[in-house]
Amino acid sequence: MSFDYDLFVIGGGSGGVRAARVTAATGAKVALAEEYRMGGTCVIRGCVPKKLMVFASEFPDAIADARAYGWDVTAGGFDWSNFRTKMHAELDRLEGIYRRLLDGSGVTAYDARATLVDPHTVALSTGETITAKHILIATGGRPAVPDMPNADLGITSNEVFLLDQMPKKILIVGGGYIACEFAGILNGLGVEVTQYYRGAQILRGFDDEARGLIADQMRAKGVDLHCGTNIEAMEQRGGGIWVRSTTGAEHLFDQVMFATGRSPNVDGLGLEQAGVTIGRRGEIVVDDYSQTNVPSIFAIGDVTDRVQLTPVAIREAMAFVETVFKGNPTKVDHELIPSAVFTQPEFGTVGLTEEQARDKEPIEVYSTSFRPMQTLFAGREDRVMMKLIVSQATRKVLGCHIVAPQAGEMIQMVGIAVKMGATKEDFDRVCAVHPTMAEELVTMKTPVRTA
Numbered sequence: 001m002s003f004d005y006d007l008f009v010i011g012g013g014s015g016g017v018r019a020a021r022v023t024a025a026t027g028a029k030v031a032l033a034e035e036y037r038m039g040g041t042c043v044i045r046g047c048v049p050k051k052l053m054v055f056a057s058e059f060p061d062a063i064a065d066a067r068a069y070g071w072d073v074t075a076g077g078f079d080w081s082n083f084r085t086k087m088h089a090e091l092d093r094l095e096g097i098y099r100r101l102l103d104g105s106g107v108t109a110y111d112a113r114a115t116l117v118d119p120h121t122v123a124l125s126t127g128e129t130i131t132a133k134h135i136l137i138a139t140g141g142r143p144a145v146p147d148m149p150n151a152d153l154g155i156t157s158n159e160v161f162l163l164d165q166m167p168k169k170i171l172i173v174g175g176g177y178i179a180c181e182f183a184g185i186l187n188g189l190g191v192e193v194t195q196y197y198r199g200a201q202i203l204r205g206f207d208d209e210a211r212g213l214i215a216d217q218m219r220a221k222g223v224d225l226h227c228g229t230n231i232e233a234m235e236q237r238g239g240g241i242w243v244r245s246t247t248g249a250e251h252l253f254d255q256v257m258f259a260t261g262r263s264p265n266v267d268g269l270g271l272e273q274a275g276v277t278i279g280r281r282g283e284i285v286v287d288d289y290s291q292t293n294v295p296s297i298f299a300i301g302d303v304t305d306r307v308q309l310t311p312v313a314i315r316e317a318m319a320f321v322e323t324v325f326k327g328n329p330t331k332v333d334h335e336l337i338p339s340a341v342f343t344q345p346e347f348g349t350v351g352l353t354e355e356q357a358r359d360k361e362p363i364e365v366y367s368t369s370f371r372p373m374q375t376l377f378a379g380r381e382d383r384v385m386m387k388l389i390v391s392q393a394t395r396k397v398l399g400c401h402i403v404a405p406q407a408g409e410m411i412q413m414v415g416i417a418v419k420m421g422a423t424k425e426d427f428d429r430v431c432a433v434h435p436t437m438a439e440e441l442v443t444m445k446t447p448v449r450t451a
């Protein structure tokens with residue numbers, strides 16, 4: 001049977017674009033459909049604009065520090081509209097690069113919504129019907145908002161980059177990556193930030209000591225963080241949004257932002273027609289090779305709800321191409337993925353938390369927290385933390401957790417050592433780079449506790 005294409009990719013985000021390009025480079029005939037903008041969540045409404053906003057939000061501290069270091073500078077106001085225009089110009093530039101990459105690698109791009117008709121056919125919103133030997137679903141995810149009356153009054157991370165003006169007072173609901181990152185960003189940009197998190201401590205699933213330090217520092221920087229608190233009711237009142245919390249407090253905010261998780265983008269995709277199995281959380285169920293129960297249909301990235309991170313989607317794309325188009329079946333390796341949360345202070349992490357590790361085997365914990373030279377000199381109270389979790393039996397470093405400026409940059413490097421199976425003694429054999437914060441990672445001699 002002959003098909004229009006060897007591969008049809010649905011979704012032009014990080015995973016889909018990578019899979020399309022690399023498959024086309026094997027000589028296969030490839031098409032990709034994207035209904036919105038090329039680049040997906042990461043480029044258009046996620047990692048990239050978020051990081052630009054993190055940079056923008058750090059200037060008030062930098063200016064205060066500059067004064068402490070003897071510079072005669074004063075901070076003016078922050079011009080959101082000027083910054084937003086430049087930020088979107090940058091996103092346009094990046095989207096252009098994505099389009100050119102697809103074009104240059106010979107992929108046919110359709111600016112259209114694609115839905116599955118059967119295991120080898122997609123229908124486009126333009127009216128065309130296309131057949132393909134393989135179909136790859138890389139449609140990502142979208143913000144999930146709690147099911148409560150008037151929830152539509154709130155915004156999500158999709159809208160925050162498009163605001164006409166910065167709110168004066170915002171409530172952020174949630175305690176995960178997005179909630180905590182935006183609490184820091186908006187606080188830095190001068191917005192009065194209240195954050196409600198329903199659990200006992202923010203950043204559930206991460207190392208407890210790191211979570212505690214980040215929460216303390218966020219509060220010290222001005223975020224009005226309430227744990228054990230959720231939003232109970234909200235309605236439009238006057239020019240603002242009235243909110244009642246589960247603790248009975250009532251407040252008026254200019255804006256409410258829900259950062260309450262993300263759901264796989266599967267609605268109306270035609271998965272039922274094609275016979276593709278969906279899991280309990282709405283995710284497309286795949287095996288280790290990203291293959292669905294329908295042999296011709298694969299799925300990668302956030303729509304599979306494995307690990308919702310851009311570099312993971314890209315690696316899943318590469319493994320898919322190896323498996324399907326290079327005759328080299330390749331499983332995706334989801335072990336020991338380093339990642340960073342761009343809270344203020346920043347958080348870098350790889351491997352097991354202290355809590356996870358001690359449930360598995362006897363461990364030693366090496367941990368230190370201190371005021372780093374740069375901000376100490378400027379009179380700031382900021383603290384950093386460097387922590388290693390070590391197996392007593394194998395001496396391997398099972399986890400590393402860093403709360404510090406540039407922790408994301410540091411954990412990328414530590415990730416290599418941990419992935420290679422480095423032991424505590426391997427760390428100790430490395431000479432310190434002085435004076436740095438990260439030198440503590442190779443100079444911690446005595447465990448603070450064993451467990």
Ligand code: NDP
Nearest residue numbers: 146174175176177178179199204259260261262308340341
């Ligand atoms: P997360 O899953 O990280 O956090 C969701 C938060 O919302 C949790 O605190 C959760 O509470 C809370 N929540 C869920 N449902 C409700 C509800 N009905 N009412 C109140 N609170 C609720 O999701 P995010 O949206 O923050 O981010 C999605 C994913 O995107 C992340 O998991 C991450 O993989 C990725 N991401 C990565 C970034 C990075 O690498 N720096 C940055 C941003 C996103 P509870 O803990 O109790 O479940």
